[in-house]
Amino acid sequence: GNSVTQMEGPVTLSEEAFLTINCTYTATGYPSLFWYVQYPGEGLQLLLKATKADDKGSNKGFEATYRKETTSFHLEKGSVQVSDSAVYFCALFPYTGTASKLTFGTGTRLQVTL
Amino acid sequence: KAGVTQTPRYLIKTRGQQVTLSCSPISGHRSVSWYQQTPGQGLQFLFEYFSETQRNKGNFPGRFSGRQFSNSRSEMNVSTLELGDSALYLCASSLPGYANTGELFFGEGSRLTVL
Numbered sequence: 001g002n003s004v005t006q007m008e009g010p011v012t013l014s015e016e017a018f019l020t021i022n023c024t025y026t027a028t029g030y031p032s033l034f035w036y037v038q039y040p041g042e043g044l045q046l047l048l049k050a051t052k053a054d055d056k057g058s059n060k061g062f063e064a065t066y067r068k069e070t071t072s073f074h075l076e077k078g079s080v081q082v083s084d085s086a087v088y089f090c091a092l093f094p095y096t097g098t099a100s101k102l103t104f105g106t107g108t109r110l111q112v113t114l
Numbered sequence: 115k116a117g118v119t120q121t122p123r124y125l126i127k128t129r130g131q132q133v134t135l136s137c138s139p140i141s142g143h144r145s146v147s148w149y150q151q152t153p154g155q156g157l158q159f160l161f162e163y164f165s166e167t168q169r170n171k172g173n174f175p176g177r178f179s180g181r182q183f184s185n186s187r188s189e190m191n192v193s194t195l196e197l198g199d200s201a202l203y204l205c206a207s208s209l210p211g212y213a214n215t216g217e218l219f220f221g222e223g224s225r226l227t228v229l
Binding site: 105 | 118147156157159162170204206215216217218219220221222223
């Protein structure tokens with residue numbers, strides 16, 4: 001079946017540090033890949049996505065590249081801010097046209113300090 | 115346009131009681147999914163409804179049920195509450211069928227505490 005593995009958190013960084021959150025996946029076929037973010041007290045919201053191999057998703061300074069050869073979709077940001085403190089979820093979606101059933105990773109909490 | 119609205123935001127129940135949670139999707143979205151979020155288990159898929167029909171179901175006992183109305187609003191019900199049902203219940207709406215790309219729009223959740 002489909003699965004997503006994320007690095008354990010929490011990840012604690014100082015402001016302006018470089019961020020990497022690792023994500024690998026197991027799936028048949030060619031899934032779409034997502035990063036969702038959950039800020040304190042809120043629901044999840046889509047951060048970025050990539051729908052095919054070698055695609056790079058980007059938003060708000062965050063980037064992730066769909067690597068089929070390594071089945072990975074690592075999230076990166078060059079300079080984090082305190083406002084980036086949140087829980088980040090990697091997710092995969094089998095293919096378009098199916099029911100809404102994303103498979104989520106366990107989430108990685110990011111804490112950014114001054 | 116308005117986002118996904120979930121009510122109530124917080125509620126406290128005791129073991130053995132039942133609870134009903136409500137979700138209003140984004141206008142035009144006809145698919146509604148429900149997730150349970152707990153610190154120990156993370157995000158777990160409960161079920162998904164489209165056009166008043168349950169299209170997908172996760173691995174939860176029969177105490178967890180849901181339905182969708184003709185206006186796409188959805189409710190989920192948990193009967194005979196157990197302590198382990200304490201969680202944040204998230205509703206998400208999306209475009210249905212062929213237009214579904216996996217992008218879900220989440221509400222802020224209903225936080226259930228079972229005492």
